Amino acid sequence: MATTGLGISSDGSVAQTRGITQQDFLRILSTQLTFQDPLKPIDNQQFMAQMAQFSSLEQTRMSNEKLDTLLAQQAANQSLGLIGKTVEVATASGNVPGQVTTISFAGGQPMLTVKSASGELMTGVSLTQVALVRGSAT
Structure with a gap:
């Protein structure tokens, strides 16, 4: 069963996907830096853009976790x-x-x-x- 980039399999069901963690990102980044062409090093602007995107993604993930906690607390308060x-x-x-x-x-x-x-x-x-x-x- 093949899945698309969105996690939807060829039979129409939704596959479980795991998001990339900070550790995964750093591993990919260090591999990229290890195997880069010395004659064409990574562009500093591109490198900084990738770091900024990951930082933004991490902040969004943390905000979502806090919102989930807030919703659980609100449900508890309402139930009382x-x-x-x-x-x-x-x-x-x-x-x-x-x-x-x-x-x-x-x-x-x-x-x-x-x-x-x-x-x-x-x-x-x-x-x-x-x-x-x-x-x-x-």
Whole structure:
């Protein structure tokens, strides 16, 4: 199965790709410098442009990691506000109303425990399963 530069295989599925790390870049750069033609050394401007591009790429990667952390913290903060609220949980058989009783964190993700009107406890409910928030239980 061949893949394109975008990581899409010939059968249409998306292949897992691993980004280049700083260590990979430095290894490529040192190899390039080792095997360069002594009569045509690398242009200083081109060299500096490559370094600047990699620096920019590294800063973008770090920003993305920080944004991911921020999103996880925001989800955790939002989930705390659901304790005691009546919600509808999307299930295979339709939406089930219930009250959020507890919140736990699994792998950094908030997981709700919802007590349905019939008294059944639904554990491990993710925020994506919450279809509707109605407010405080009455």
